[in-house]
Amino acid sequence: MIAGRRTGGSSWWRRLVAFCLILTLIPACAWTPAQIYIPLAYAVTGMCVALLMSPTFTAAVVGLVVGGLLGAVLYNNSLRRQLQERPPGVAPRR
Numbered sequence: 001m002i003a004g005r006r007t008g009g010s011s012w013w014r015r016l017v018a019f020c021l022i023l024t025l026i027p028a029c030a031w032t033p034a035q036i037y038i039p040l041a042y043a044v045t046g047m048c049v050a051l052l053m054s055p056t057f058t059a060a061v062v063g064l065v066v067g068g069l070l071g072a073v074l075y076n077n078s079l080r081r082q083l084q085e086r087p088p089g090v091a092p093r094r
Helices: 011-028 033-053 057-084
Strands: none
Touching (some): 033 057
């Protein structure tokens, strides 16, 4: 062992700093219920389908993760489409 080297002593500082940064940045996030509920619904549905096919813990986790990712992708695509559509009567910029 090398004298004076501490590996575990500073880990709580890192966790504390990371936690404070997360708490500081949370108010800057503009969340809507759809951002949470749409991926969550897909995640639960994916988990249920995976458990129907193979009732194991691994299948449940994989179904939950894949369903959540699919829901997030679908939500982002629908959001992008809404942002790209222009309201009627607004002329495009030149």
